[in-house]
Amino acid sequence: MATKHSRSAARLMMAPAVILLLGWMLVPLTMTLYFSFKRYLPLRGDSLENGLQWVGLENYARFIGSSAFWPSVQATLVIVGGVLLITVVFGIFLAILLDQPFWGQGIVRLLVIAPFFVMPTVSALVWKNMFMDPVNGILAHLWRFFGAEPVSWLSDASVQSIILIVSWQWLPFATLILLTAIQSLDSEQLEAAEMDGAPPVKRFWFIILPHLSRAITIVVLIQTIFLLSIFAEIFVTTGGAFGTRTLTYLIFQRVVDSQNIGLGSAGGVYAIILANIVAIFLMRIVGSNLDR
Amino acid sequence: MGRIVLDKVKKSFGEVTVIPPLDLEINDGEFVVFVGPSGCGKSTLLRLIAGLEDVSDGVIQIDGKDATDVPPAKRGLAMVFQSYALYPHMTVRKNIAFPLRMAGLDQAEQNKRVEQAAAVLNLTDYLERRPGQLSGGQRQRVAIGRAIVREPAAFLFDEPLSNLDAALRVGMRLEISELHKRLKTTMIYVTHDQVEAMTMADKIVVLQAGVIEQVGSPLELYSRPRNTFVAGFIGSPKMNLIGGAEAQKHNAQTIGIRPEHIEISTTEGMWKGTVGVSEHLGSDTFFHVQTPISEEPLTVRATGEMSLGYGADVYLTPRPEFLHRFDAQGLRIE
Numbered sequence: 001m002a003t004k005h006s007r008s009a010a011r012l013m014m015a016p017a018v019i020l021l022l023g024w025m026l027v028p029l030t031m032t033l034y035f036s037f038k039r040y041l042p043l044r045g046d047s048l049e050n051g052l053q054w055v056g057l058e059n060y061a062r063f064i065g066s067s068a069f070w071p072s073v074q075a076t077l078v079i080v081g082g083v084l085l086i087t088v089v090f091g092i093f094l095a096i097l098l099d100q101p102f103w104g105q106g107i108v109r110l111l112v113i114a115p116f117f118v119m120p121t122v123s124a125l126v127w128k129n130m131f132m133d134p135v136n137g138i139l140a141h142l143w144r145f146f147g148a149e150p151v152s153w154l155s156d157a158s159v160q161s162i163i164l165i166v167s168w169q170w171l172p173f174a175t176l177i178l179l180t181a182i183q184s185l186d187s188e189q190l191e192a193a194e195m196d197g198a199p200p201v202k203r204f205w206f207i208i209l210p211h212l213s214r215a216i217t218i219v220v221l222i223q224t225i226f227l228l229s230i231f232a233e234i235f236v237t238t239g240g241a242f243g244t245r246t247l248t249y250l251i252f253q254r255v256v257d258s259q260n261i262g263l264g265s266a267g268g269v270y271a272i273i274l275a276n277i278v279a280i281f282l283m284r285i286v287g288s289n290l291d292r
Numbered sequence: 293m294g295r296i297v298l299d300k301v302k303k304s305f306g307e308v309t310v311i312p313p314l315d316l317e318i319n320d321g322e323f324v325v326f327v328g329p330s331g332c333g334k335s336t337l338l339r340l341i342a343g344l345e346d347v348s349d350g351v352i353q354i355d356g357k358d359a360t361d362v363p364p365a366k367r368g369l370a371m372v373f374q375s376y377a378l379y380p381h382m383t384v385r386k387n388i389a390f391p392l393r394m395a396g397l398d399q400a401e402q403n404k405r406v407e408q409a410a411a412v413l414n415l416t417d418y419l420e421r422r423p424g425q426l427s428g429g430q431r432q433r434v435a436i437g438r439a440i441v442r443e444p445a446a447f448l449f450d451e452p453l454s455n456l457d458a459a460l461r462v463g464m465r466l467e468i469s470e471l472h473k474r475l476k477t478t479m480i481y482v483t484h485d486q487v488e489a490m491t492m493a494d495k496i497v498v499l500q501a502g503v504i505e506q507v508g509s510p511l512e513l514y515s516r517p518r519n520t521f522v523a524g525f526i527g528s529p530k531m532n533l534i535g536g537a538e539a540q541k542h543n544a545q546t547i548g549i550r551p552e553h554i555e556i557s558t559t560e561g562m563w564k565g566t567v568g569v570s571e572h573l574g575s576d577t578f579f580h581v582q583t584p585i586s587e588e589p590l591t592v593r594a595t596g597e598m599s600l601g602y603g604a605d606v607y608l609t610p611r612p613e614f615l616h617r618f619d620a621q622g623l624r625i626e
Contacts, residue, residue: 186375186377188373188374188375188377189377189378189379191344191364191371191373191377192371192373192377192379192438193379193390194344194363194364194365195342195343195344195364195365195369195370195371196365196390196391196394196438196442197365197391197394197395198365198390198394199365202394206379206390207379210379210381210382211380211381213381
């Protein structure tokens, strides 16, 4: 297969796809970079036709200098970290449960995956109105049933609420990946450990968990990529108030609410840098984990 | 120290009975081989002894104590699995030390025992490697090492050599026999390969469909098979089993004669036949001879090299003292 001829043919045939993907990535990136060095306030009459004023690094300085910047970075990391922790821990737990043979396994597995197919906007609305509403929500009823004062989740425990909603969405994904990993574990290994005198907890710790390490890193990597950009859940529930303004949301506010495209673009570049820092860390960990 | 007694042990999965009530005694220090065709329940029987499966009925005694409901770890048995079941994320050292670590031995004692085992098994140079970096035979030895550090009352082997290539298998066979001679611990070994059974066992248990067909030393099984199944299963190449008129002459339903117990001659003999395929091994020559007395060709062994053309006429004479006779139920007639 790997003759010179077939290799150049392969390159030729892949070229359209590669060029398309590259363009898809490069055009927005270049535009963002371009706008980030310009004053671009559409409501004040700035437009591409009239030419935009070059302002150097002013947008960057303003974005990072705003009092909202560092709290937004913190909120982003807290939400991403919280969701990762919950989905991985409960994902492993659920995966082990689902791996046990029980009646109705097929249907239960399907139900477990279901939240993943609900659109973020819809699931956030469902949580907001059906569960977390301080007057009519199920949780409020539950609290009242036990004689407690209902919690107004989205204002008093806003970050936790967002973490809960997003975790609910991503738990199926983690469970699914971890379940397939558990199923690939050779049952003879567990039996050998059993014969070697390892009780269930130690079997989990010494055999199952190391076996899952690869799947866990993959779950962490993929989820991080998507979680850094969560938006709909915040938009629908708190609208960025009560400390839930993530970096993504801050950029959105700068561009759409304040109609300052240059400032928002500068924020976008910061977001790219943040994502890359996180990605480098993750790649290091994943890389050392996947090599084995 | 390693006497295992099965008393009316029965195993069924749902409606299907895999092992009907079965009695068996394994004495201390014996090398017992369970042999039988695939699906005969030999692995299940081993797993019952190990405690990895629950018995449906009956009692398993280990060293005189009822071990039927004792969890596997507490039975004092060590098992070597067909897939070796090594822990891929641990080094060889940690793999071998795992049972010691679970038993809560201190680090120094663990190291001492691991190094002893490694020396016995020629693994000293590989202690820091991971199983993925070892060859099949080395992995096999690590699995054995993990079993011997526990100093168990008995070793259980579940077809340990079936994943190795033929040359390595012969070598490991010797190593395991050697180990048994040195440790003098009870070993129970499951295989479908009758050559392994014959060469290694003190006592062979031939199983078919969960039923013990015969228990005995390799030579007992070879020279006095209790029924036609054992007769056909033990020995290589297989015993020739002849029915019909020829068997009637000997007052039997079936007669059996091993290939090595038939004289072959080009001039005279009891049965006349024509040579079919011949297999030349150098040390021996096997002929497949078509005769009028049976539909199947008879296998005949000639020592050394002997050349007979395809379709040549030969005469065969069974040695009467080695003729086995079986009745209508397939049981041996003395």
